[in-house]
Amino acid sequence: MASYDFPEVCQMAAPEPEATTTAPVRAKDHSPWNWLLFIPIVVPLIPAFFNGDSPRIFGFPRYYWLQLAWILLGVSTTTLVYQLTKKRGER
Template sequence: MAAPEPEAPTTARSRAKDHSPWNWLLFIPILVPLIPAFFNDDSPALLGFPRFYWLQLAYILLGVATTTLVYQMTKKRGDR
């Protein structure tokens, strides 16, 4: 009983808007911060911060860099 999906050509074009291989990069900042083996240790310490703390704070940069890159690479250029 599902409604028939409209299959106009315009639909196909705008559907492609969200699809990009760059999007796969988003998995990096989702997975890396969730691996305790990377951060769960004291050394090396940085400015007095054990690795547990400075590395997890550094992951913020990883997240920002990735989302910024993906945004820049996938945003619409002009009136495409």
């Protein structure tokens, strides 16, 4: 066990050129922005929002147009989080 933890420690401590060259390709994904992604996971699963007929839009009962509208919610949230967590220097 202990011997197996060794590589990780070694890699962090070693002042070798490899450590600096590997750093830029490592994504930093511990961003708090990721929590935003729970919005499009939770909101579409609450029937109280969409389970009704009125108002109708273009003849669609609320049940249908609102659930289709959640697609926009999903797209905008994932796009936002992607932009906010993108690696620096790629913009």
